[in-house]
Amino acid sequence: MTGRHALLVPLLGMLLAAGARRSEAGTNVVRNSSFELDSRFNGGPMRQGTESYMTFVKTGDSRLWAELDNAEAWWVEGPGRNGVQVATGDAHSGRRSLLPQPGGRKSASAISAFDRTVGPRPITLSAWVKTEAAKGRIDLDLVSGWQEGARREAQVRGSVELPPSTAWRRLSVTVESPARLQAIARLRAEAGALWVDDVQIESGAGPSAFNVRPEEWLRLAFSGDDSAVLPKWIERRETTARLILRNDSRVPLAGTIVVRYGPWNEPQLHRLAESRAGDLALGSAMAAWTR
Numbered sequence: 001m002t003g004r005h006a007l008l009v010p011l012l013g014m015l016l017a018a019g020a021r022r023s024e025a026g027t028n029v030v031r032n033s034s035f036e037l038d039s040r041f042n043g044g045p046m047r048q049g050t051e052s053y054m055t056f057v058k059t060g061d062s063r064l065w066a067e068l069d070n071a072e073a074w075w076v077e078g079p080g081r082n083g084v085q086v087a088t089g090d091a092h093s094g095r096r097s098l099l100p101q102p103g104g105r106k107s108a109s110a111i112s113a114f115d116r117t118v119g120p121r122p123i124t125l126s127a128w129v130k131t132e133a134a135k136g137r138i139d140l141d142l143v144s145g146w147q148e149g150a151r152r153e154a155q156v157r158g159s160v161e162l163p164p165s166t167a168w169r170r171l172s173v174t175v176e177s178p179a180r181l182q183a184i185a186r187l188r189a190e191a192g193a194l195w196v197d198d199v200q201i202e203s204g205a206g207p208s209a210f211n212v213r214p215e216e217w218l219r220l221a222f223s224g225d226d227s228a229v230l231p232k233w234i235e236r237r238e239t240t241a242r243l244i245l246r247n248d249s250r251v252p253l254a255g256t257i258v259v260r261y262g263p264w265n266e267p268q269l270h271r272l273a274e275s276r277a278g279d280l281a282l283g284s285a286m287a288a289w290t291r
């Protein structure tokens with residue numbers, strides 16, 4: 001590679017696309033469903049720094065949602081972030097969960113990102129929850145657009161009430177979607193404390209084993225670079241760089257992982273690494289070097 005402006009393009013698509021083509025059934029569509037991802041680019045709308053497209057959605061002068069700094073693709077309903085935080089060290093899987101806790105407020109609620117669609121079929125939301133003296137519910141809202149979500153309305157809504165006090169336990173609710181609609185999860189606490197983790201929205205009449213969405217099974221980062229910044233044109237990359245590929249899938253992967261890179265007009269020019277996906281255990285990482 002000789003260009004000064006090299007584009008490093010990991011191509012993991014052979015593995016990921018194969019899973020996505022088979023069926024929507026049992027495939028989670030929720031972004032950052034286990035709350036392990038910091039606020040960063042991961043396939044949603046592009047942005048710069050901590051800005052994001054929903055941060056600036058307003059009705060008149062009031063802000064509709066507040067972005068959580070440390071939870072990609074989750075939004076606090078209302079103008080401020082008070083009442084919702086990411087809890088570390090108390091999780092159903094991974095290290096983190098979401099903790100809506102109203103305190104003296106009427107309620108605290110968070111919603112998932114709007115850009116995830118589901119088809120006309122039974123749709124199931126499931127989530128692992130832990131509660132302490134809690135009151136509240138989890139909604140599965142099927143909406144035709146963000147405007148409807150902003151009014152807290154939905155074409156179809158399914159709700160499940162929170163158990164007042166429970167150790168980690170899975171809740172689920174199923175609705176019939178009449179058309180292709182956007183599916184969002186709303187996590188709402190009106191009293192007490194609610195920890196939520198491993199939120200899944202999938203096609204089907206009941207919940208299947210939890211997994212993060214296929215786009216997040218594998219995470220790629222440049223060693224030494226800030227991974228909170230959108231992967232993009234990497235300038236002045238004339239020396240070698242170390243790539244770290246991490247497996248976040250909760251179920252064993254199958255197929256082959258191939259990592260390639262090249263300049264923008266020939267992104268598959270170099271084959272960096274190839275590995276059987278099953279050899280990369282959950283939570284483990286492999287490294288490859290550009291050249």
Ligand SMILES: [Ca+2]
Pocket residue numbers: 034035036091092093094095096097197198
């Ligand atoms: Ca988690």
